[in-house]
Amino acid sequence: MNSPDPLPARFLRRALAYARATAIRFEPTLRHAGYGELGLPDLRGFTPYRRAIRLFAGEQTDLSRCAGSTMDELTTAELWLLHDLLHVVWYDFATLAAARTEDPWARRDFFVEHHLASEAFAVLLLDYHVLSATRHQGLAVEVSDGAWAKLRAALPGLPPLRSRELERELVRHYLTGKSRLLGPAPKSEGAVAAWRDHEVRYSDKQRGYVLLWWDDLRGKPPSNRAAVVERSSVADPIWHAIELFTTAPEEEFARQVRESAALSSGRGRAGGHLFAALPKFRGELPAEPDFRFTDATALPVEAIAELVATAERPCAERLFLLWQTLALEPPESLKPAERAAVASLARSVQTPRVDRRAWKLVRELCERRVARAKWRADESLRGAFFLP
Secondary structure (H helix, E strand, O other): OOOOOOHHHHHHHHHHHHHHHOOOEEEEOOOOOOHHHHOOOOOOOEEHHHOEEEEOOOOOOOOHHHOOOOHHHOOHHHHHHHHHHHHHHHHHHHHHHOOOOOOHHHOHHHHHHHHHHHHHHHHHHHHHHHHHHOOOOEOOOEOOHHHHHHHHHHOOOOOOOOOHHHHHHHHHHHHHOOOOOOOOOOOOOHHHHHHHHHHHHHHHHHHHHHHHHHHHHOOOOOOOOOOOOOOOOOHHHHHHHHHHOOOOOHHHHHHHHHHHHHHHHHHHHHOOOOOOOOHHHOOOOOOOOOOOOOOHHHOOHHHHHHHHHOOOOOOHHHHHHHHHHHOOOOHHHOOHHHHHHHHHHHHHOOOOOOOHHHHHHHHHHHHHHHHHOOOOOOHHHHHOEOOO
């Protein structure tokens, strides 16, 4: 017999139960929140391969305070923690399904397909199935029950919001960039065009990022291509996973939790993490690590100090080194001129002309921050992902 509580409440209760029973870690970083207001990306770092959700410095939440709350009461920051949690959940499910395969995450096709599947799972479950029925109306994508009814009226053939048909189309879109729902539509405008354009941009970005991440983990130059995963059969398992957190009987959900808990317990005894077999974790880091895919605290403070001091040429790899080290201290510590330089640099790096003066000022500011910093290098953070 299904649980009688409303879908958002049931999802939150089950998500928290999964995190608790399978010992997903919530760990603070040394980086501070608040830099998004100046145009910087999320600087916690993304490490689902370690079964860890990262927090900003000083944050105490492990989502336990959310127990007894409603989804409406949660903050946007807490919703992003749930989004990251769902990535970890899918990594668990994918690893369980590949139990007889040695080091499945070291295989390119598996890595690409299942990381993109984790993105589809997180967005479909949290945004489309749950937040659409709350005041938040989505997180990674804006969607609500009322708005979807209007979209369906304007777009014949658009499936119901929580339907399996919609799930299949959106999974296909996230994996291939193709969907009959999201193809060119010259006459679409307003909400229809906004929804389509957002999903197209989001898919394109994620399919590009996953190959950049893979290239870096393999120690190869960036290929700058977008992944296309054809003939995937992952839509059905994703649908089953969505049901586990929303409509499945309690005993079915509990059985899945037990299997995932056994998996995480076994890995804890064996040590390591899902990406341990990849080249980036088996040898020395390159002299010029790409800090879009490397947590600065994976290296000794002295090494980071030298890299910051020599970061004179603007480039994406070193930009994220500056962002990470800048956030070692809270944004309130910035003087007005420093704050202006940070904001100017953040704006300019989105254009062909980087503000070189702002780059120099921010680099010098980061040098001073690193000189005051202390940490013990954690090599498991070599694969942390920072792109938005």
